[in-house]
Amino acid sequence: MxxxxxxxxxxxxxxxxxxxxxxxxxxxxxxxxxxxxxxxxxxxxxxxxxxxxxxxxxxxxxxxxxxxxxxxxxxxxxxxxxxxxxxxxxxLLPGGSVKACLGEPPATLVRRLLGPMEGLHVAHEAGVVHRDLKPSNLLFAADGRLKVTDFGVCLWEGAEATRVTRSRMVVGTVGYMAPEQHGDPRRVDRRADVYALGAILFEFATGTPYAQVQLPPASVRPGFPPGLAAILMQALAPDPGRRTPSAMALRDQLEAWLERAEAAGWGEQPLPGFQTSVDQPTRTLLKRAEPEGASERLGPYLDALASGGVGSRRAAAEGLRQAAHSGDGAYLAGLLEQTPESARFALANALAEVGGEEALAPLLGLLEDPFVRQEAAEAVSRIALRIGRVDAMRSRLAEPGLGNVWRWSARARLGDGSWVESLLAAWPSLGEAQRVQALEAARELPEPLRGRVREAAGTEAQRRGGRIREAWARL
Structure with missing residues (x-):
C-alpha cells in the first residue's frame, strides 16, 4: 500500500x-x-x-x-x-554524525564535545533531560558545528508533558544508558546525560565501548592521558551521587584539562594503535587496479577518506556509497586494510552495495575491529544474499546464543534459526531496550522465521505498549 x-x-x-x-x-x-x-x-x-x-x-x-x-x-x-x-x-544537518571522528587525538575529541555540553546545559536548566544521547544523535551542521538532535524521548519536567515523560517505559540505547535508566525512569535526572557523554568520549578515544569493558581507559588503550582518564571515570560512575553533577561541570573539567594538555603538548597525537594518516603503500594502492572511470567517480572520495579532515571524510562516505558501481568491488576491497581506521566504515558501507566474493574475506577480518565491525557484518550479510553464499556466511557470523547485539541484524538477514531460538528462549529475561533492538533486527528475518518472532512477541508487545509495540508493529 x-x-x-x-x-x-x-x-x-x-x-x-x-x-x-x-x-x-x-x-x-x-x-x-x-x-x-x-x-x-x-x-x-x-x-x-x-x-x-x-x-x-x-x-x-x-x-x-x-x-x-x-x-x-x-x-x-x-x-x-x-x-x-x-x-x-x-x-538540515548535512555533515553526518560524530562517528567519523573515531580515533581522533583525545584533545581534538574534547574540543568537539565542549559545545554540545553547553547546549545540553541549557536544556538541563530548562528542566529537560535528553535520555538517549549517542553518536547518531550528534550531527554536524554545514558550518562544522556539532549539534545535539533527537529529543523525542526526553524527560521534561513541564506541565502536560509530565504524564508522558514520567511513564515507567525504559528509554535509551544500550551502551550509552546510565545504570539508573534500567530501573525506574522517574529517578533519572541530568546526570544520566553526563554518563552518556562520558561513554561517547571513552569509546571514541579508546576504540572500545565502555559497556563492553568497564575498565579505566589505560587498560584498553595504553598511553591514555591519566588526567583525562580520571575525568571520564567520574562521569561514568555507576552511582549518580558520585558522578560528575552536570554537563557544565564536565565541560569545565575537560576545558581545564585541555588547557593543561595544550600547554604541555599532551593529547594532540593519536593514541598508540590508531592509524590516522596514509603511508606511501596506501597511496600507491589508491592508484593501481582502478576500474575504468574510477578515477573520475571515486577519486575525490578516496582522497578525502585517505588524507582529508573529519568534515571531508563524512561527506566522502556518502559520496563513495552513491558513486560506486558493481565493478568496483575488488578495487574497494583491496583498500580496506590500508585505509585509516576512522574511514573504514565508509568502504564497508560501499561494499555492502557493490561488493562480491572478493570482499568477503577482508570484511570478515574487520569483525574484530570495534570501529567498523557492525558495518562489516552488515556488508557480509548483504553480499552473501546477493551472490548466494548465505549458508557459509551464516556459519561465519554465528555465535552461541544471542551473541553480540551488533551482529543481530546481519544474522537475522541470513536466516539464522539458532539466533531465533535463542531469542525466543531469552525473551522473558530481556530488558525493554534489548527487546526493542531484537525486534528491529528481526525485521530482517525471512519468513517463516519472522512470523515466529511476530507471533511469540505479540501478546507481550500489545500488553506493554510503547516502544516494544512500535517495534513489533513493524515486523
Missing amino acids: TLMLPRQVGSVRVRERLGEGGMAFVHRGEDPYRPDRPLAVKLLRPEAARDAELVQRFLREGQLLKALRHPHLVEVQDFGRSGSTPYLVME
Missing part, C-alpha cells in the same frame, strides 16, 4: 526522502520564502501517528526545541499536523 504523506507542511514543500527511522521519515524541505536555508522535514509514520502517546511525544519534541535556542542544539522552525500526519520542520 502506498503511504500518503503530505507534499507540503505550512509553507514548506516536502521533497525527496533523506532517511527513515523507527518512528518517522525524514525528507528534504524547501521554503520558497527562505530558499537559501536547507531544511529537513520529519514526518511521523502513519502507524505511529495512530498512537496518541507517540504523537504527544513527537509534538512535544517540536515544542521543546522551538523554545530552546543554542548554537549546539538542532533548531526547529515549525511543528504541528498536516492532516493526520504530525511533522517537525528543522534545520
Whole structure:
C-alpha cells in the first residue's frame, strides 16, 4: 500500500526522502520564502501517528526545541499536523554524525564535545533531560558545528508533558544508558546525560565501548592521558551521587584539562594503535587496479577518506556509497586494510552495495575491529544474499546464543534459526531496550522465521505498549 504523506507542511514543500527511522521519515524541505536555508522535514509514520502517546511525544519534541535556542542544539522552525500526519520542520544537518571522528587525538575529541555540553546545559536548566544521547544523535551542521538532535524521548519536567515523560517505559540505547535508566525512569535526572557523554568520549578515544569493558581507559588503550582518564571515570560512575553533577561541570573539567594538555603538548597525537594518516603503500594502492572511470567517480572520495579532515571524510562516505558501481568491488576491497581506521566504515558501507566474493574475506577480518565491525557484518550479510553464499556466511557470523547485539541484524538477514531460538528462549529475561533492538533486527528475518518472532512477541508487545509495540508493529 502506498503511504500518503503530505507534499507540503505550512509553507514548506516536502521533497525527496533523506532517511527513515523507527518512528518517522525524514525528507528534504524547501521554503520558497527562505530558499537559501536547507531544511529537513520529519514526518511521523502513519502507524505511529495512530498512537496518541507517540504523537504527544513527537509534538512535544517540536515544542521543546522551538523554545530552546543554542548554537549546539538542532533548531526547529515549525511543528504541528498536516492532516493526520504530525511533522517537525528543522534545520538540515548535512555533515553526518560524530562517528567519523573515531580515533581522533583525545584533545581534538574534547574540543568537539565542549559545545554540545553547553547546549545540553541549557536544556538541563530548562528542566529537560535528553535520555538517549549517542553518536547518531550528534550531527554536524554545514558550518562544522556539532549539534545535539533527537529529543523525542526526553524527560521534561513541564506541565502536560509530565504524564508522558514520567511513564515507567525504559528509554535509551544500550551502551550509552546510565545504570539508573534500567530501573525506574522517574529517578533519572541530568546526570544520566553526563554518563552518556562520558561513554561517547571513552569509546571514541579508546576504540572500545565502555559497556563492553568497564575498565579505566589505560587498560584498553595504553598511553591514555591519566588526567583525562580520571575525568571520564567520574562521569561514568555507576552511582549518580558520585558522578560528575552536570554537563557544565564536565565541560569545565575537560576545558581545564585541555588547557593543561595544550600547554604541555599532551593529547594532540593519536593514541598508540590508531592509524590516522596514509603511508606511501596506501597511496600507491589508491592508484593501481582502478576500474575504468574510477578515477573520475571515486577519486575525490578516496582522497578525502585517505588524507582529508573529519568534515571531508563524512561527506566522502556518502559520496563513495552513491558513486560506486558493481565493478568496483575488488578495487574497494583491496583498500580496506590500508585505509585509516576512522574511514573504514565508509568502504564497508560501499561494499555492502557493490561488493562480491572478493570482499568477503577482508570484511570478515574487520569483525574484530570495534570501529567498523557492525558495518562489516552488515556488508557480509548483504553480499552473501546477493551472490548466494548465505549458508557459509551464516556459519561465519554465528555465535552461541544471542551473541553480540551488533551482529543481530546481519544474522537475522541470513536466516539464522539458532539466533531465533535463542531469542525466543531469552525473551522473558530481556530488558525493554534489548527487546526493542531484537525486534528491529528481526525485521530482517525471512519468513517463516519472522512470523515466529511476530507471533511469540505479540501478546507481550500489545500488553506493554510503547516502544516494544512500535517495534513489533513493524515486523
